[in-house]
Amino acid sequence: MFVMKAGVVGAGTMGAEIAQAISFAELPVVLVDVSEEALARGRARIEAIYQRRVEKGRMTPSQAGDRVSLIQFGQDPALLADCDLVIEAVPEKLELKQALIERLDGVVSPLCVLGSNTSALSITAMAQASRHPERVVGLHFFFPASVMRLVEVVRGEATSAETVETAVSFVADIRKIPVRVKECPGFVVNRVLMAAMAEVLRYQEQSGASFAEVDGAVLAAGLVPMGPFGLADQLGLEIVHEVQATLAAAYGDRFAGGEAVAERVATGALGVKSGRGFYDYSGGGAGDGR
Ligand SMILES: NC(=O)c1ccc[n+]([C@@H]2O[C@H](COP(=O)([O-])OP(=O)(O)OC[C@H]3O[C@@H](n4cnc5c(N)ncnc54)[C@H](O)[C@@H]3O)[C@@H](O)[C@H]2O)c1
Numbered sequence: 390m391f392v393m394k395a396g397v398v399g400a401g402t403m404g405a406e407i408a409q410a411i412s413f414a415e416l417p418v419v420l421v422d423v424s425e426e427a428l429a430r431g432r433a434r435i436e437a438i439y440q441r442r443v444e445k446g447r448m449t450p451s452q453a454g455d456r457v458s459l460i461q462f463g464q465d466p467a468l469l470a471d472c473d474l475v476i477e478a479v480p481e482k483l484e485l486k487q488a489l490i491e492r493l494d495g496v497v498s499p500l501c502v503l504g505s506n507t508s509a510l511s512i513t514a515m516a517q518a519s520r521h522p523e524r525v526v527g528l529h530f531f532f533p534a535s536v537m538r539l540v541e542v543v544r545g546e547a548t549s550a551e552t553v554e555t556a557v558s559f560v561a562d563i564r565k566i567p568v569r570v571k572e573c574p575g576f577v578v579n580r581v582l583m584a585a586m587a588e589v590l591r592y593q594e595q596s597g598a599s600f601a602e603v604d605g606a607v608l609a610a611g612l613v614p615m616g617p618f619g620l621a622d623q624l625g626l627e628i629v630h631e632v633q634a635t636l637a638a639a640y641g642d643r644f645a646g647g648e649a650v651a652e653r654v655a656t657g658a659l660g661v662k663s664g665r666g667f668y669d670y671s672g673g674g675a676g677d678g679r
Contacts, residue, residue: 390500390555392562396421396472398489400431400462402625402662403506404478406534409435412459413535414563419461419468428462435460438535466496474559476504476528481631483510487518494520502555504528508628509575509583509635512545522547526556529576530565532624538566541576574639575632583636583644586629589617590646600667618667621650622660626667630654 393416397408400422408431411418422428439453448456461468469475475497477489490503497503503525505515516522527543540560544553553569560567570576575583593603604616613620621629629650636644653659653666660666 390473390502390551392416392473392502392555392559394418394472395559396469396475396497397478398422398466398469398475398493399478399480399506400424400427401478401480402628403530403532403534404476405431405434406438406532407476407478407506407530408460409438409535410530410565411563412456415456415459416563417459417461419463419472421463421466421468423464425464428464432460432462466492469493469496470498472497472501474502474504474555476506478506481508481510481628481635483514486510486515490515490518490525494518500524502526502552502559504556506530508579509632511574512543512572513547516545516547523549524552526552527570527572527576528556528560529578531578538564539578540565540567541570541578542567543570543572543576545572575636579632580636580640583632583646586617586621587633587644587646590649593618594647594649622666622668622670624660625662626650626658626660627654 395411395416396419397404398421400420404420408418408420420431422431436457439457442448443450443453475493477486479485479489486505486507493503499521501524503519505512505527506529507527512525512527516525519525525545526548527541529541529543531537531539542553542556542560557567589603600618604618607613607616633644633646633650657663658665661670664671
């Protein structure tokens with residue numbers, strides 16, 4: 390099925406950027422969030438991405454304006470009624486995602502594909518909330534979704550071959566690279582990333598090195614654009630925490646991340662989005678990593 394109009398639910402770190410990526414490919418997209426404030430922040434994030442392209446001379450202001458106008462922002466899920474594919478990007482909680490899928494079932498057509506941007510949760514479990522489990526598929530974008538081209542397309546036990554094909558061609562249509570992966574906790578990328586992250590957290594705890602020292606050493610190796618603690622702050626520590634818990638429950642303690650993440654989440658230090666995580670962003674930049 391060709392996707393003529395897409396929807397994204399959740400206008401946070403990922404949802405706003407996914408909507409931007411869809412609009413960039415000149416497809417109309419509806420971005421829905423329960424929070425008016427989140428919608429305003431999402432819009433600002435999207436406009437800033439286009440503004441940077443304009444400043445770099447990659448787009449004219451009028452082209453950027455045309456792309457932004459392809460995005461409809463709103464709080465009412467009914468706005469998604471005529472979408473051919475809807476991607477959920479709400480927080481990483483199975484019950485929340487299941488409740489949303491049940492709600493979407495009553496809004497969209499039975500043929501509409503429901504994609505989940507979950508980092509590590511079971512697509513099969515999520516699909517059980519739908520009267521049409523065959524249309525539920527994992528569509529896992531990576532941060533920052535406006536830049537990163539890889540998208541994991543995850544087939545749950547009930548996902549139909551047609552749904553997978555629609556998801557794969559949609560990802561290609563928005564100029565990203567679809568990779569079909571088998572369903573397992575963490576899929577492929579997060580299973581690898583979180584194993585490395587757990588090792589780094591253990592090393593930092595045992596060595597007493599500062600977060601900045603560890604990030605500096607990883608950066609100096611020249612393999613990645615960002616150190617692990619800086620990256621975790623960008624992703625959102627509550628997301629990292631949820632994914633660690635899912636993977637530790639599935640694969641054991643080698644995925645458990647020590648106390649550093651849990652302690653920060655408990656105090657509301659979620660990373661860049663809250664102004665403090667491993668680093669302090671209150672002054673607009675990174676602190677000393679302590
Ligand atoms: N943060 C990352 O780097 C990253 C990367 C890949 C995948 N993911 C996954 O993407 C999903 C979203 O993560 P995020 O970091 O963007 O979260 P976020 O907390 O930044 O954004 C979630 C948004 O969902 C909204 N929301 C909550 N309940 C809703 C509902 N019922 N209907 C509509 N909107 C609702 C919230 O208001 C919020 O704006 C998670 O499943 C996460 O695991 C995150």
